[in-house]
Amino acid sequence: MKPSTLNIASPLCPVPLRDYPQVILAHGGGGKLSAELIEHIFAPAFANEHVTLLSDSTPLCLPSQRIAVSTDSFVVQPLFFPGGSIGDLAVNGTVNDLAMSGARPMYLTAGFILEEGFEMEQLIRIAKDMGRAARDAGVAIIAGDTKVVERGHGDGCYINTSGIGVLPAERKIAVDQAKPGDAVILSGSVGDHGVAIMSVREGLDFESPILSDCASLADLVQKMLDTSTNIRAMRDPTRGGVAMSLNEIAAASRCGIELDDECIPIKEPVRSACEFLGLDPLLVANEGKLIAIVAKSDADQVLNTMRAHPLGCDAAIVGHVVEDDNQLVVSRTAVGTKRIVSIPVGEQLPRIC
Amino acid sequence: MKHLSEYRDGAKALKLAAEIARICKGNWAIMEVCGGQTHSIIRNGIDQIVPQNIEMIHGPGCPVCVTPISVIDKALEIAARRNVLFCSFGDMLRVPGTTSDLYRIKGGGGDVRIVYSPLDAVKLARKHPTREVVFLAIGFETTAPANAMAVKIAQQQDIHNFSVLVSHVLVPPAIEAIMNSPGNRVQAFLAAGHVCSVMGFHQYHRLASQYSIPIVVTGFEPLDLLDGIRRAVVQLEAGQSHVENAFPRVVTEAGNEVAQATIDEVFETTDRAWRGIGVIPQSGWRLKPKYAEFDAERRFAVEDIAPEESNACRAGEVLRGALKPHQCEAFGKQCTPRTPLGATMVSSEGACAAYYNYGRFVHP
Numbered sequence: 001m002k003p004s005t006l007n008i009a010s011p012l013c014p015v016p017l018r019d020y021p022q023v024i025l026a027h028g029g030g031g032k033l034s035a036e037l038i039e040h041i042f043a044p045a046f047a048n049e050h051v052t053l054l055s056d057s058t059p060l061c062l063p064s065q066r067i068a069v070s071t072d073s074f075v076v077q078p079l080f081f082p083g084g085s086i087g088d089l090a091v092n093g094t095v096n097d098l099a100m101s102g103a104r105p106m107y108l109t110a111g112f113i114l115e116e117g118f119e120m121e122q123l124i125r126i127a128k129d130m131g132r133a134a135r136d137a138g139v140a141i142i143a144g145d146t147k148v149v150e151r152g153h154g155d156g157c158y159i160n161t162s163g164i165g166v167l168p169a170e171r172k173i174a175v176d177q178a179k180p181g182d183a184v185i186l187s188g189s190v191g192d193h194g195v196a197i198m199s200v201r202e203g204l205d206f207e208s209p210i211l212s213d214c215a216s217l218a219d220l221v222q223k224m225l226d227t228s229t230n231i232r233a234m235r236d237p238t239r240g241g242v243a244m245s246l247n248e249i250a251a252a253s254r255c256g257i258e259l260d261d262e263c264i265p266i267k268e269p270v271r272s273a274c275e276f277l278g279l280d281p282l283l284v285a286n287e288g289k290l291i292a293i294v295a296k297s298d299a300d301q302v303l304n305t306m307r308a309h310p311l312g313c314d315a316a317i318v319g320h321v322v323e324d325d326n327q328l329v330v331s332r333t334a335v336g337t338k339r340i341v342s343i344p345v346g347e348q349l350p351r352i353c
Numbered sequence: 354m355k356h357l358s359e360y361r362d363g364a365k366a367l368k369l370a371a372e373i374a375r376i377c378k379g380n381w382a383i384m385e386v387c388g389g390q391t392h393s394i395i396r397n398g399i400d401q402i403v404p405q406n407i408e409m410i411h412g413p414g415c416p417v418c419v420t421p422i423s424v425i426d427k428a429l430e431i432a433a434r435r436n437v438l439f440c441s442f443g444d445m446l447r448v449p450g451t452t453s454d455l456y457r458i459k460g461g462g463g464d465v466r467i468v469y470s471p472l473d474a475v476k477l478a479r480k481h482p483t484r485e486v487v488f489l490a491i492g493f494e495t496t497a498p499a500n501a502m503a504v505k506i507a508q509q510q511d512i513h514n515f516s517v518l519v520s521h522v523l524v525p526p527a528i529e530a531i532m533n534s535p536g537n538r539v540q541a542f543l544a545a546g547h548v549c550s551v552m553g554f555h556q557y558h559r560l561a562s563q564y565s566i567p568i569v570v571t572g573f574e575p576l577d578l579l580d581g582i583r584r585a586v587v588q589l590e591a592g593q594s595h596v597e598n599a600f601p602r603v604v605t606e607a608g609n610e611v612a613q614a615t616i617d618e619v620f621e622t623t624d625r626a627w628r629g630i631g632v633i634p635q636s637g638w639r640l641k642p643k644y645a646e647f648d649a650e651r652r653f654a655v656e657d658i659a660p661e662e663s664n665a666c667r668a669g670e671v672l673r674g675a676l677k678p679h680q681c682e683a684f685g686k687q688c689t690p691r692t693p694l695g696a697t698m699v700s701s702e703g704a705c706a707a708y709y710n711y712g713r714f715v716h717p
Contacts, residue, residue: 202469335363335370335399336398337401345690
């Protein structure tokens with residue numbers, strides 16, 4: 001195998017990966033090729049003081065008695081999409097899960113399941129995206145693993161990330177803490193990620209390009225926590241969208257939530273795409289947005305803090321928590337009536353006509 | 354699409370609702386034919402702001418709901434076969450057949466793919482010449498032109514590993530069947546705007562005259578629907594019965610003649626079974642004999658499959674407008690979007706799904 005097309009730019013060492021433009025089973029065998037994968041792709045891309053150790057485990061010092069742990073697996077297709085890649089998602093997804101409990105994310109692990117034949121150049125791009133996303137989020141990727149499955153037994157590249165974050169003392173931020181009267185704040189426009197993915201997956205060309213909102217929310221959350229001690233709950237509305245997250249909060253807190261359709265920020269191209277496909281934007285996935293349930297007294301202050309941050313500049317109070325034994329999420333329509341915002345049964349399917 | 358907000362203006366909607374209340378003296382039952390209209394009515398709470406003496410009855414216009422279970426069972430049988438690449442619009446995957454659905458077939462190893470256009474299925478057939486690519490061609494007059502075009506292209510390009518399982522249905526015969534059914538309560542129709550965008554509305558004049566019913570061609574936005582209701586009520590109060598076009602930004606009397614010619618080239622009318630309703634004479638399309646090569650039913654010899662419907666499901670009465678979804682005993686109990694007994698709870702355009710998803714607190 002003597003390919004000449006693989007372009008591994010510095011600082012990645014060109015030898016011997018250049019001899020293998022695609023992943024082969026031996027890259028997951030734990031031998032020399034596995035070590036070279038780590039040495040020449042992952043370690044330089046993730047670049048931090050811990051990954052150079054290359055030992056079986058990484059000793060850490062955590063500055064708190066209370067930590068948060070989260071894990072998530074990423075199987076998105078396509079691997080690269082407008083506004084991001086599976087690499088960004090794998091980092092930001094777990095970082096955001098930690099941040100939603102009020103934790104400051106510190107460390108991540110990364111497990112790769114690669115399919116034999118996967119283009120090495122794509123793996124390099126993914127690793128670089130992960131490294132950049134981790135640096136942007138202020139977390140270190142401290143441990144990892146690579147397995148290679150036979151051709152046809154994977155989908156190119158799957159990534160699992162687990163994360164550790166430090167929780168502030170004396171703060172409880174959880175989905176069961178919402179109380180009637182609290183404000184529901186959304187950090188920005190909904191549906192961008194899901195529609196961006198759909199546009200490339202299904203080959204749909206929209207007049208305006210729709211980019212994924214994939215981003216780390218850790219910094220935004222820290223600034224919110226610094227502003228208010230009365231943030232009750234947070235959720236990043238990923239799969240299932242805003243509707244899923246709010247229904248989870250309503251059920252866990254044994255209350256209802258009332259939204260106002262007209263207050264929910266939706267970008268015009270996303271709204272149009274959803275109209276075209278027959279999708280409800282509230283059910284479409286996001287990867288860089290958060291919902292915060294905040295005591296009414298602090299809501300405006302938190303909103304101002306969010307709006308001063310690049311990831312919260314379109315933040316809006318979209319509704320409030322109400323007493324409701326049925327734990328329904330409802331939204332006020334443009335004509336002043338109410339509709340239920342329900343949980344999707346499975347994935348949203350485009351309508352027929 | 355950028356002008357959508359004009360048709361969702363809350364203040365204008367309330368003004369229209371007030372206008373309807375002012376002119377409405379009698380008790381009127383108006384049927385919106387299309388499932389898309391049903392969803393818009395429930396999602397936007399239109400039924401909550403029109404006067405109580407107007408009853409909105411939900412019609413049979415959901416292509417997923419009315420596709421007969423026999424067709425679903427044939428689709429399942431074909432999709433489960435080795436070497437078949439089965440293509441469908443996404444909505445159809447969850448619709449229950451007698452014992453299974455396309456999702457389960459896919460989970461069990463069947464190659465079932467969601468496509469957005471029948472032309473994508475033709476592309477797949479070209480890409481996989483050794484496999485049999487089958488497209489589930491369902492829907493009303495709206496989806497028929499593209500389905501007809503797919504068959505034409507396959508013939509023109511000598512693509513012989515492509516076929517379609519056809520279950521097309523037509524709106525005018527359904528309106529006629531509803532008007533002729535015993536106990537019918539419908540006094541006016543909101544005709545489906547997008548069906549009329551293809552077919553025009555010239556064929557509705559005879560129906561309006563013969564059955565003395567107002568028919569208003571109506572769009573899908575809140576203001577479209579309220580204007581459609583207003584025009585229907587004006588006619589009902591005046592004892593009139595003619596066709597009006599309240600969707601002129603999309604619909605003309607003649608419709609899309611190029612699309613109609615494509616349909617005529619490929620399809621011919623036939624008697625068609627509607628799920629929950631039964632056979633309506635001349636209410637569907639099938640392939641013309643010269644396109645028989647592309648008929649999946651013949652190619653896979655599945656004509657004789659006999660289905661069984663759930664006894665608890667009253668979707669047929671819902672589709673005929675004889676029963677509101679929440680009046681069914683199974684609604685929200687045995688029958689939910691997660692455990693649907695019938696297609697009206699599955700489809701995103703189904704009346705039962707609309708009531709469940711958006712209107713449960715109004716219609717508990």
